Amino acid sequence: MEASNRTKHEISPTKSIRCIVKLGGAAITCKNELEQINGKNLEVVCSQLRQSMMPSGKVFGMDWSKRPGISDVSCNVNEFEHQLTLDSHKFIVVHGAGSFGHFQASKSGVHKGGLHQPLVKAGFVATRISVTTLNLEIVRALAREGIPSVGMSPFSCGWSTSGRNIAAADLSVVDKAVESGFVPVLHGDAVHDNLQGCTILSGDVIIRHLAADLKPEYVVFLTDVLGVYDRPPAEPNAVLLREITVNEDGSWSVIKPVLQDMDKQVDFTVAAHDTTGGMEAKISEAAMIAKLGIDVYIVKAATSHSLRALIGELRGNIPDDWLGTVIRILK
């Protein structure tokens, strides 16, 4: 399926995707408050995305809908008259769920499958309502910044899984939207699964699939911490891993900070494995993308560091004053 998609929609170099951005759920929602967007962060994230995609400076708002608590509908048609283009330099946005969807999914066990069970079916519907609510809010926030964003739910795009892998995902719709100058906004979603009936398709898996097929120049993960640490970042001696290289066999090693001796390196690796399983999984996911020759930047959202990553400043050398984690192939 994937192979045939690739054949059908061969990407020529001139048309290639510049960047796929993951808006981490923790960065754009308030993790501990049900269905609460982190509006301030989201606004900065959208503004940085605009600066990265369309350096012209002027903002042409594209959300002409009513907003609760705001009386005016913002739509100034004349603004657009002397604008030559609003094309978006080929970005794709994928967002996580944060405090949207998780409650509904875990209450019902959608991720465990069994769509014939009434509770799972109800949870599937409830999860989709929650995550599409977030998707619409993110599309609107991007549009207010003048980014021609279009929401694309994996479920309605016909994406499905087989186990944890993507079984069907026709990327031609995403591709066509990008070619027309839009910025597709996808998200983690409840989808059909060939083996267990249904599951949750995560934003990270979507990113990996998009990256493998569309070969962006780089991928940016926006998170709520500076990058990847060797242990939970709240712990006193946590060390930010600045640069990780991936070998051809998929294994990876930390090359910055430089570790003093071999013994320490081993301890360190074990520690990373044991205490930060979440991060280990994240590195593995990112390593699979990096293995394709695509640089991956994991960086704190809404900081000067995220802006530098998004505009592509890190493509050559990583400046010493940049804080974040780079994961790339060993050259």
Added chain:
Amino acid sequence: MEASNRTKHEISPTKSIRCIVKLGGAAITCKNELEQINGKNLEVVCSQLRQSMMPSGKVFGMDWSKRPGISDVSCNVNEFEHQLTLDSHKFIVVHGAGSFGHFQASKSGVHKGGLHQPLVKAGFVATRISVTTLNLEIVRALAREGIPSVGMSPFSCGWSTSGRNIAAADLSVVDKAVESGFVPVLHGDAVHDNLQGCTILSGDVIIRHLAADLKPEYVVFLTDVLGVYDRPPAEPNAVLLREITVNEDGSWSVIKPVLQDMDKQVDFTVAAHDTTGGMEAKISEAAMIAKLGIDVYIVKAATSHSLRALIGELRGNIPDDWLGTVIRILK
């Protein structure tokens, strides 16, 4: 394209769609107030749909998300334990835009194409934001009534047009959702157009396409008047057309009310043509569906008449006390 879809997803009689319902924009929104849902009507419409799809009586709410002004999230997991099935007897819902989307589309001329123009591109984004906002609200209202609704935006499903006709529309996603017991909720949307770049795909055209491909037992149009009249319904002598038959060549004639003499019939037809172009277009659209052997009922939303149409009571004879318009093939 259509032919190949039909071949790929052959509908067996046991799997057939029972009913496709159009929720007219005028019936579920407040036409003269920007982006205002007619909440009372929508609630009754959803309740009648539940009664038609799932006669069991008990409501298992599936909207577990926060709602503005309502403090509690309604999710009672235990409710679902003894429920055997929540399958929905194969309905598809399509809704119009009403006071959503029209403002954005007409300000920018999305329906006239020219996606390379910044204003049209912005209008495309703004229109989609508005209509997907309505779609989400309708999906939620249906879910609150216990209907396993899933939103499906034609644009993200990859639907596109060529002139006024549908050029690409893979119905396998809709089909699979119905087979899994969901109720797909589609809507009029801004889409790509092969000839002019973009356009507005109307809910009525979507219905005709779905009906031709999926062959439902009957189609119900829920509107804000009793049915089709011979002139604008507000005019004093407006006559409700109770039954219209369609001939094989697509022509149609009013057979109820019976007209007294031939001259009057001709006058009448001309009058219908000249003064109610909107209705003429609606009848033509409905006639194309009826020509396939599918009964079409046009009826006022949220009335006893709409309930009778939705549950399928009109499949044989039309009761004398039923108010609405039936359009069907001449047998």
